[in-house]
Amino acid sequence: MAFEHDLCIRGAGIVGRTLALLAARERLRVALVAPPERTPGHADVRAYALSPASQALLQSLRCWPAESAATPVLAMQVQADGQGHVHFSADEQGVAALNWIVDVPALEQQLAQAVQYQAHIDVVSAxxxxxxTVVCEGRASTTRTELGVDFDTVRYPQQAIALRLDCERPHGQTARQWFTPEGDILAFLPLGGPAGREVAVVWSVADERAAQMSAWDDAALAAHLHELSGAALGALQVASERACWPLVLAHARRWVGAMPGRAGESFALAGDAAHAMHPLAGQGLNVGLADAAELARVLGAREAWRGLADLRLLRRYERARQGEWLRMRLATDGLQLLFGQPGPLAGALRNWGMTLFEHSGPLKSRIAKLAMGTV
Ligand SMILES: Cc1cc2nc3c(=O)[nH]c(=O)nc-3n(C[C@H](O)[C@H](O)[C@H](O)COP(=O)(O)OP(=O)(O)OC[C@H]3O[C@@H](n4cnc5c(N)ncnc54)[C@H](O)[C@@H]3O)c2cc1C
Incomplete structure (x- = not known):
């Protein structure tokens, strides 16, 4: 059968659009299945911590937002519930930035525009x-279910609450994270460029407390965050709606396969459709972008006689990315286990571990490089 397109990408989120652009660069003809328009007024309040590897990828596609929407992070301060703390700095690591905090709607817009001007991509509605077919539909993918691929899911008893805050003091290009005795994890991510006073909040909270907090008004919420953050950025004001995500650790059992009942067609999964993790280490999209980069590389480097549906080809992608996912899964799940536990014993262990880590020299440097995606 002659196909009009080489690739059908289902899902036009950040991973789907990035893959479409990378595949078009390999001169593949792409059909990108776009979801219905988002309801106006419901922009994503999140900002993503993106690694230098993700930044280089998006820059190579000319989709990196302006500095006002992609704040370089020069320092990270992580504070446990006692004396334990860890401090990372770009200077210490010999890099221009540890990572970048990127406004989600700004990045989505850059990618949407680039897709619009790419002649090898047709945006289609079905x-x-x-x-x-590459499934990039996110963690609730229906195509993955239709394909009969199991998605092993462990639900953390936590929700992530996301919102934005205006702060009295500038953030100083520092990302801040606090671990509380209750097992909550609060992050303030700097926004608005180097001189900005706005932060994106990601707050992982036990389910019951998240339900109680939904009744709080903005003033009560800001006052509580002011207290939890030790007034690090002065007085705070809520500057957006709040959004909430249940937190899961999940992965698809298979990432590639033959399309059932369709001879000569295969599928691959990428991004959150293949895996989902706790946002405490800010790695989910970084891993998804690396999936897109690897899949495009494997397809572009295939032998001239090999077709795109060849499962041996697709398994090269699956092997490479499942190994990387396993490493990241162990790291983020381990951190969640250590930091998401309430109680004095877990608290003492956290504080002791962080103090040890802060003075660990080469180990600390290696972990920083892993998080930056530079090893
Ligand atoms: C609170 C929070 C904070 C986070 N912070 C970070 C961070 O700092 N750094 C980081 O790297 N990651 C972070 N993540 C993870 C990140 O959000 C995800 O990894 C990323 O959004 C995955 O992108 P995706 O394109 O695979 O999926 P999605 O963003 O879920 O996009 C999927 C797209 O597919 C569309 N779609 C769904 N079903 C269909 C269908 N049947 N047909 C067509 N289209 C469909 C959807 O509408 C959507 O556009 C965070 C996650 C959360 C919850």
């Missing part, structure tokens, strides 16, 4: 036949 899936089309192609030798390779």
């Amino acid at each position: 899936p089309v036949a192609a030798p390779l």
Whole structure:
């Protein structure tokens, strides 16, 4: 069968659009299945911590937002519930920035514009036949279910609450994170460029407390965050709506396979459709972008005689990315286990571990490089 497109990408989130642009660069003809328009007024309040590897990838596609929407992070301060703390700095690591805090709507807009001007990409409203279908529909993917791929899911008893705050004092390009005795994890991510006074908040809270907090008004919420953050940025004001996500650790059992009932067609999963993790280490999208980069590389480097539906080809992608996912899964799940536990014993262990880590020299440097995606 002659196909009009080489690739059908289902899901036009950040991973789907990035993959479409990378595949088009390899001169593949792409059909990108876009979801219905978001309801106006419901922009994503999140900001993502993106690694230098993700920044280089998006910059190579000319999709990196302006500095006002992609704040370089020069320092990270992590504070346990007692004396334990860890401090990372770009200077110490010999890099221009540890990572960048990127405004989600600004990045989505850059990618949408680039897709619009790329002649090899057709944005379509329903899936089309192609030798390779790539599922980038996020963690609740329905196509993954239709394909019969199991998604092993462990639900953390926590929700992530996201919102934005205006602060009395500038953030000084520092990302801050606090671990509380109750097992909550609060992060303030700097926004608005180097001189900015706005932060994106990601607050992982036990389910019951998240339900109680939904009744708080903005003033009560700001006062509580002011107290939890030790007044680090002065007085705080809520500057957005709040959004909430249940937290899971999940992965698909298979990332590639033959399309059931469609001879000569195969599928691959990428991004949150293949894996989802706790946001405490800010790595989910970084891993998804690396999936897109690896899949495009494998497809672009295939032997001239190999078709895009060839499962041996697709398994090269699956092997490479499942190994990386396993490493990241162990790291973030381990951190969640250590930091998400309430009680004095877990608290003492956290404080002791962080003090030890802060003075660990090469180990600390290696972990910083892992988080930056530079090893
Ligand atoms: C609170 C929070 C904070 C986070 N912070 C960070 C961070 O700092 N750094 C980081 O790297 N990661 C972070 N993440 C993870 C990050 O949000 C995800 O990894 C990322 O959004 C995954 O992108 P995706 O394109 O795979 O999926 P999604 O963003 O879920 O996009 C999927 C797209 O597919 C569309 N779609 C769904 N079903 C269909 C269908 N049937 N047909 C067509 N289209 C469909 C959807 O509408 C959507 O546009 C965070 C996550 C949370 C919850």
